[in-house]
Amino acid sequence: MDKKKTRYTVEGYGEVSPAVIKRLPRYFRYLRELIRNGKLRISSGELSEMMHVTASQIRQDLNCFGGFGQQGYGYNVNYLYAKICEILGVGEGFRAVVIGTGNLGRALVRSPMFEKRGVDIVAMFDVAENLVGTTVAGVEVLHMDALEHFCTENVVDIAVLTLPKEYAAEVAERLVKAGVSGIWNFTSKELICPASVIVENVHIGDSLMTLCYELRCLNLQEDEK
Amino acid sequence: MDKKKTRYTVEGYGEVSPAVIKRLPRYFRYLRELIRNGKLRISSGELSEMMHVTASQIRQDLNCFGGFGQQGYGYNVNYLYAKICEILGVGEGFRAVVIGTGNLGRALVRSPMFEKRGVDIVAMFDVAENLVGTTVAGVEVLHMDALEHFCTENVVDIAVLTLPKEYAAEVAERLVKAGVSGIWNFTSKELICPASVIVENVHIGDSLMTLCYELRCLNLQEDEK
DNA sequence: TAGATTGTTAATCGATTAACAATC
DNA sequence: TAGATTGTTAATCGATTAACAATC
Numbered sequence: 260m261d262k263k264k265t266r267y268t269v270e271g272y273g274e275v276s277p278a279v280i281k282r283l284p285r286y287f288r289y290l291r292e293l294i295r296n297g298k299l300r301i302s303s304g305e306l307s308e309m310m311h312v313t314a315s316q317i318r319q320d321l322n323c324f325g326g327f328g329q330q331g332y333g334y335n336v337n338y339l340y341a342k343i344c345e346i347l348g349v350g351e352g353f354r355a356v357v358i359g360t361g362n363l364g365r366a367l368v369r370s371p372m373f374e375k376r377g378v379d380i381v382a383m384f385d386v387a388e389n390l391v392g393t394t395v396a397g398v399e400v401l402h403m404d405a406l407e408h409f410c411t412e413n414v415v416d417i418a419v420l421t422l423p424k425e426y427a428a429e430v431a432e433r434l435v436k437a438g439v440s441g442i443w444n445f446t447s448k449e450l451i452c453p454a455s456v457i458v459e460n461v462h463i464g465d466s467l468m469t470l471c472y473e474l475r476c477l478n479l480q481e482d483e484k
Numbered sequence: 485m486d487k488k489k490t491r492y493t494v495e496g497y498g499e500v501s502p503a504v505i506k507r508l509p510r511y512f513r514y515l516r517e518l519i520r521n522g523k524l525r526i527s528s529g530e531l532s533e534m535m536h537v538t539a540s541q542i543r544q545d546l547n548c549f550g551g552f553g554q555q556g557y558g559y560n561v562n563y564l565y566a567k568i569c570e571i572l573g574v575g576e577g578f579r580a581v582v583i584g585t586g587n588l589g590r591a592l593v594r595s596p597m598f599e600k601r602g603v604d605i606v607a608m609f610d611v612a613e614n615l616v617g618t619t620v621a622g623v624e625v626l627h628m629d630a631l632e633h634f635c636t637e638n639v640v641d642i643a644v645l646t647l648p649k650e651y652a653a654e655v656a657e658r659l660v661k662a663g664v665s666g667i668w669n670f671t672s673k674e675l676i677c678p679a680s681v682i683v684e685n686v687h688i689g690d691s692l693m694t695l696c697y698e699l700r701c702l703n704l705q706e707d708e709k
Numbered sequence: 710t711a712g713a714t715t716g717t718t719a720a721t722c723g724a725t726t727a728a729c730a731a732t733c
Numbered sequence: 734t735a736g737a738t739t740g741t742t743a744a745t746c747g748a749t750t751a752a753c754a755a756t757c
Contacts, residue, residue: 276748278747330755347693466686474665555733
């Protein structure tokens with residue numbers, strides 16, 4: 260029996276460790292860069308220098324999903340990129356709605372981020388009557404009252420939550436009931452959802468605090484001298 | 485000799501593991517919440533239930549920085565919050581500038597994030613002549629030509645990079661030369677800075693991809709049935 | 710074939726959890 | 734004092750790295 264194949268298709272990805280999964284998007288970014296530069300093949304050693312990780316880790320990571328390389332040659336950049344895209348669901352054609360048309364919502368919709376990852380933004384939602392009917396980067400703003408109807412009529416996989424956190428829990432519940440299975444949560448509200456729903460939280464402020472922590476360490480070091 | 489004290493002040497925080505540091509902002513958030521709710525004391529057990537982590541981890545984490553609790557009692561919420569704030573540099577009065585007045589830059593400046601963490605935004609910078617002189621949430625937009633002058637005249641600790649990535653490397657170098665010691669980088673450009681400069685990268689797109697990965701796993705599981 | 714580099718196992722390292730003595 | 738809960742050590746678990754046989 261083919262061990263690799265087994266791990267890849269039958270057992271699914273469920274067994275891949277969270278540490279590996281968190282690194283996959285970084286591979287995606289570096290492979291894009293390599294393709295843009297016309298690079299056709301790369302060894303784990305070369306990639307490790309670029310990414311400042313060990314070659315061992317790269318080979319270990321990629322092998323969780325199957326043998327993408329070739330002994331004595333390395334990895335075909337385009338093939339590896341295609342595989343990483345497949346694993347990460349780029350090209351699955353996920354469809355997203357953005358809840359909230361504030362600064363953050365608008366910034367996200369206007370960024371090329373979604374398109375690069377094959378995610379379609381199909382609508383935005385807001386409660387402000389004067390915004391309903393307008394468009395942001397070609398995406399129409401609909402009224403929150405139309406949320407359930409829209410989500411059940413159209414296939415919506417992902418909801419991006421950029422609304423005041425007081426409404427986050429209530430709206431999340433509505434979304435789940437309307438069949439949305441992924442929530443990208445930018446509010447600081449901890450959401451409670453069924454296990455069948457994926458919630459990915461973004462806490463930008465935590466990143467700022469990590470920076471402040473490091474800065475303070477730097478200052479403490481200097482004070483000691 | 486007092487072991488705790490030694491670890492805390494003399495050896496500095498350098499020895500604290502990255503895993504612990506990454507969790508500190510989360511404690512900060514939960515403690516704020518507890519204070520808002522008027523809670524005065526909390527045990528590691530109670531907090532562990534709220535945060536869905538083990539009580540053991542909480543005690544272990546907090547003890548990296550000293551003994552903040554009391555046997556038989558638990559932790560004084562206000563005292564613990566004060567300590568976490570101190571560790572994370574809240575109240576150090578860090579001063580930040582935002583480079584780039586696009587959607588993201590504006591969204592960040594308008595958010596309460598900085599204020600909550602005691603970081604002052606003292607200016608924004610852009611190259612667009614028509615934006616120079618305007619204000620965003622009370623913060624004045626200056627011309628990029630004035631960057632060095634401003635940073636050396638005023639004390640600037642942090643620069644928030646929300647500009648097109650083509651300019652990121654060049655601007656980062658200018659900032660470092662002008663004495664900025666922390667860079668919060670929202671561009672996808674990998675920055676090369678001296679070791680004395682802290683760079684914290686934000687890759688929001690990576691979070692979106694993690695969500696897509698999980699969604700695809702979900703879909704694969706369903707297909708199997 | 711010889712050289713290169715993967716895939717994979719085994720060894721090391723670090724982080725988490727369990728357990729309990731110290732102590733409020 | 735008795736009960737509760739921390740601080741801390743020891744045990745477990747998971748993730749990373751090193752090493753090398755397989756193989757292109």
